[in-house]
Amino acid sequence: MPRERPLRPVSSETTPLPDEQEMERVPRAAERLDSVQGHSGSGRRAALNAGLAVIAGRAVGALSRRLHLGGGTSIVGVVAQRVYPGIVAHLATQLEYGCVLITGTNGKTTTSSFITAILRDGGLRVWRNREGSNLERGVASSLVIRALPNGHLRRSGHAISVLEIDEAALPHLVQELPARVVVFTNLFRDQLDRYGEVDSVATFWRNAISQLPQTTTLVLNADDPGVAFLGESFTGKKVYYGIDDLALNQLADTETARYQVMDTRTCPRCGGEFVYDARFYSHMGHYRCPQCGLRRPEPDIRAVQVQQDAFDRQRMQVLAGTFQHEVVIPLPGLYNIYNALAAITAARSLDVEWEPVISGIEQAKPAFGRGERVQVEGRTLRLLLAKNPTGFNEVLRTLFSQGAARHVLFVLNDNIADGRDISWIWDVDFERAVGLTRTLVVAGTRAFDLGLRLKYAGVAEEAMTIIPPQPLPVARETTRLQGAIAHFQNVGARLQNVGARFISPSVPSTSPASPTVSDAPVPVTSAPARVYGLKKALDVALEQTPVGETLFIVPTYTGLLEVHRDLEQRGLTPHYWEGDEA
Amino acid sequence: MSKSSASSRSLTLGHLYPDQLNLYGDRGNIVTLQRRCELRGIALRVVGLGIGDALAPDEYDMLFIGGGQDKEQAPVAQDLYEMKGIGLWAAIEDDMPVLAVCGGYQLFAHYYRPADGPDMRGLGVFDAWTVHKGPSAPRYIGDVAITWNGMTLVGFENHGGRTYLGTAKPLGRVLKGYGNNAEDHAEGAVYRNTFGTYLHGSLLPKNPHFADHLIELALRRKYGEHLYLGEEPLDDLPLETTSLTPVNDTLEWEAHASLLERLGLHNEAIAALRTQKG
Numbered sequence: 004m005p006r007e008r009p010l011r012p013v014s015s016e017t018t019p020l021p022d023e024q025e026m027e028r029v030p031r032a033a034e035r036l037d038s039v040q041g042h043s044g045s046g047r048r049a050a051l052n053a054g055l056a057v058i059a060g061r062a063v064g065a066l067s068r069r070l071h072l073g074g075g076t077s078i079v080g081v082v083a084q085r086v087y088p089g090i091v092a093h094l095a096t097q098l099e100y101g102c103v104l105i106t107g108t109n110g111k112t113t114t115s116s117f118i119t120a121i122l123r124d125g126g127l128r129v130w131r132n133r134e135g136s137n138l139e140r141g142v143a144s145s146l147v148i149r150a151l152p153n154g155h156l157r158r159s160g161h162a163i164s165v166l167e168i169d170e171a172a173l174p175h176l177v178q179e180l181p182a183r184v185v186v187f188t189n190l191f192r193d194q195l196d197r198y199g200e201v202d203s204v205a206t207f208w209r210n211a212i213s214q215l216p217q218t219t220t221l222v223l224n225a226d227d228p229g230v231a232f233l234g235e236s237f238t239g240k241k242v243y244y245g246i247d248d249l250a251l252n253q254l255a256d257t258e259t260a261r262y263q264v265m266d267t268r269t270c271p272r273c274g275g276e277f278v279y280d281a282r283f284y285s286h287m288g289h290y291r292c293p294q295c296g297l298r299r300p301e302p303d304i305r306a307v308q309v310q311q312d313a314f315d316r317q318r319m320q321v322l323a324g325t326f327q328h329e330v331v332i333p334l335p336g337l338y339n340i341y342n343a344l345a346a347i348t349a350a351r352s353l354d355v356e357w358e359p360v361i362s363g364i365e366q367a368k369p370a371f372g373r374g375e376r377v378q379v380e381g382r383t384l385r386l387l388l389a390k391n392p393t394g395f396n397e398v399l400r401t402l403f404s405q406g407a408a409r410h411v412l413f414v415l416n417d418n419i420a421d422g423r424d425i426s427w428i429w430d431v432d433f434e435r436a437v438g439l440t441r442t443l444v445v446a447g448t449r450a451f452d453l454g455l456r457l458k459y460a461g462v463a464e465e466a467m468t469i470i471p472p473q474p475l476p477v478a479r480e481t482t483r484l485q486g487a488i489a490h491f492q493n494v495g496a497r498l499q500n501v502g503a504r505f506i507s508p509s510v511p512s513t514s515p516a517s518p519t520v521s522d523a524p525v526p527v528t529s530a531p532a533r534v535y536g537l538k539k540a541l542d543v544a545l546e547q548t549p550v551g552e553t554l555f556i557v558p559t560y561t562g563l564l565e566v567h568r569d570l571e572q573r574g575l576t577p578h579y580w581e582g583d584e585a
Numbered sequence: 586m587s588k589s590s591a592s593s594r595s596l597t598l599g600h601l602y603p604d605q606l607n608l609y610g611d612r613g614n615i616v617t618l619q620r621r622c623e624l625r626g627i628a629l630r631v632v633g634l635g636i637g638d639a640l641a642p643d644e645y646d647m648l649f650i651g652g653g654q655d656k657e658q659a660p661v662a663q664d665l666y667e668m669k670g671i672g673l674w675a676a677i678e679d680d681m682p683v684l685a686v687c688g689g690y691q692l693f694a695h696y697y698r699p700a701d702g703p704d705m706r707g708l709g710v711f712d713a714w715t716v717h718k719g720p721s722a723p724r725y726i727g728d729v730a731i732t733w734n735g736m737t738l739v740g741f742e743n744h745g746g747r748t749y750l751g752t753a754k755p756l757g758r759v760l761k762g763y764g765n766n767a768e769d770h771a772e773g774a775v776y777r778n779t780f781g782t783y784l785h786g787s788l789l790p791k792n793p794h795f796a797d798h799l800i801e802l803a804l805r806r807k808y809g810e811h812l813y814l815g816e817e818p819l820d821d822l823p824l825e826t827t828s829l830t831p832v833n834d835t836l837e838w839e840a841h842a843s844l845l846e847r848l849g850l851h852n853e854a855i856a857a858l859r860t861q862k863g
Contacts, residue, residue, distance in 0.1 A: 454840070455837060
């Protein structure tokens with residue numbers, strides 16, 4: 004019932020409200036919806052359907068939460084879409100400031116966090132989808148939970164939606180979401196079992212771009228040839244970002260360059276092999292095709308003079324036209340320089356002033372598992388998600404490039420959300436970690452595979468503790484004796500543990516890991532006499548990390564979820580979900 | 586043990602198209618061969634052979650070719666046929682151990698018919714051919730275990746093409762997974778000492794017996810049967826250096842057995858753990 008909506012124009016000619024003048028107004032909707040809502044009969048039916056969908060979705064969501072059937076987030080969207088398939092388009096077109104979509108292999112979540120922080124600093128109400136809910140149903144959920152039973156968005160949709168979108172879901176979602184800006188971060192090899200090949204993702208994206216209206220702005224990474232090339236087929240506005248700091252060029256550093264995983268090495272236009280004048284990591288850099296002349300586009304927003312102040316404090320000069328601004332990034336790794344650049348470029352193409360851009364980036368909190376910090380029993384945990392070869396390589400570089408030895412826990416899972424194929428670990432530069440792990444625990448459903456990878460990288464078997472999820476049933480049969488020995492050793496260690504608690508008075512007896520025992524139970528886990536499970540892995544890793552030091556946890560996606568769940572059970576609820584409601 | 590002779594053993598591995606066919610962790614196979622040679626005092630030199638490079642069969646003792654995307658496979662197919670075909674044939678007929686995984690395996694058969702585009706001509710080493718039944722046909726993706734030589738091989742497969750064997754012998758029989766085409770239980774192909782397979786993951790790290798088999802074949806071919814078997818050891822070459830000394834493979838077999846166990850192959854997992862002990 005369009006009449007009942009607060010006085011907000013459906014067409015784009017209306018003058019913006021004074022306080023939002025810096026924001027360009029969105030063309031209100033995909034045409035087909037405009038026409039639907041124009042006729043009051045069908046419009047009423049749409050609103051009615053939408054209302055029913057909202058009620059049904061939220062009811063089921065509440066029920067599922069009550070029954071503890073998981074988070075109850077994506078079920079909201081699933082049910083609402085079942086009731087009214089047009090629910091996403093219906094609600095999204097009510098968003099006053101439209102949507103910013105972020106897609107790409109790596110960096111979606113952190114880039115979204117940055118953009119959200121900037122836009123909030125700029126005074127806007129920002130609605131996000133939850134991390135990991137980047138398929139259509141997740142996007143539907145994020146809108147439905149902000150809708151009223153009359154089929155209208157809360158606060159009259161006086162908000163902007165920042166949505167991270169799965170690479171493969173993009174073509175369908177751009178049909179439903181009025182995207183003002185679409186950000187493409189990068190294109191790496193990821194989950195080949197799900198997407199097929201790297202090229203199929205590029206095909207999804209070209210398909211999506213062909214459906215975008217001219218009014219959409221594309222924000223593209225100039226340094227990633229697979230992403231930059233997407234601009235060729237789009238006639239609307241395109242803005243490029245890239246790194247121009249040649250001190251970061253890795254081609255000079257043969258040791259690092261040798262093991263780089265290049266996921267795009269040939270020209271998407273003619274198939275010629277790229278030549279690089281500078282390469283920052285993987286296939287990101289200043290490339291050109293000697294065959295057809297395709298070359299990296301000149302970026303509109305460029306980073307120079309990237310400096311590392313501390314482990315998670317970097318500084319860069321951002322050049323935009325003739326202007327130069329210093330930006331501080333509170334996260335580690337070169338990949339976060341790219342994420343920050345993507346966010347800055349997206350915000351600037353929405354005409355946000357520089358002041359909130361700079362303050363937004365500087366104050367952004369690490370997203371879920373992306374450099375996030377948790378205090379546990381006097382130790383600091385840092386969670387660094389690594390879900391594909393390039394992501395993993397960059398995390399390892401961030402951890403080990405300064406030559407400092409670290410306490411590390413790797414968690415390698417091969418669940419569906421991680422990708423079932425873990426052969427990519429053999430392309431990751433684990434050689435870099437040799438000699439730089441003070442203590443090392445390897446866990447996850449594929450702990451043996453990763454242990455093997457580390458062994459072949461040159462890490463001594465005695466230097467790591469491999470903790471698989473559960474014992475091999477056969478191992479119990481064939482090594483019953485060893486198992487019995489291990490059991491007694493375990494009991495022994497536990498007794499020692501108990502004893503230590505009485506002996507050392509400064510440590511509260513509830514602490515499962517006092518410094519006194521930290522060196523005692525470790526040898527128990529050597530060779531086939533193993534302990535099992537992620538909980539145990541966390542225990543061992545924590546025990547091995549002395550008080551006051553940092554344990555770096557590098558998990559794949561579902562490994563991260565498990566670690567989080569475990570930390571929650573220990574009463575350490577790291578804040579991670581972005582505040583849902585602004 | 587005499588040192589000089591032991592360290593004098595060396596092998597050269599030709600890695601075909603390391604830049605184009607490297608999608609599925611093929612580096613693991615190379616790293617494994619390197620490490621396992623090193624542990625036996627054998628120097629393994631790895632030489633990359635890219636597009637445009639000729640293949641002189643007498644310069645190598647082993648060859649490896651991996652898999653890549655269809656787009657990258659087309660120029661490789663042409664180069665393989667035109668630049669390396671004759672050299673490869675000579676090497677293969679001369680019993681050089683060759684391992685071809687995934688895309689490389691497909692290119693060693695008569696042809697690969699992609700979902701769209703023209704057929705890619707293969708070398709025809711294996712009397713076999715591969716057909717991709719279009720974009721809607723499901724890919725064969727998942728963990729896989731096959732029999733081999735009275736033991737098992739484990740890995741991961743991810744292929745859209747279905748391979749059918751003519752007179753070629755399969756590498757093994759599928760215990761769990763899809764194999765060549767999910768119809769006839771055959772996996773891979775063998776011709777002389779050339780092995781084609783869809784198993785990656787990487788293949789060799791978790792299958793140390795297969796890795797050692799390739800190394801043994803290369804040693805036997807280079808240094809001679811009698812010398813290799815130690816029947817008539819040369820004066821300065823003591824017996825124990827002529828065959829592969831056992832190394833500690835506990836972790837390798839645990840990884841192997843855990844995958845078998847996950848696939849529900851309980852008895853095979855037990856057998857695998859016994860191999861390690863015996």
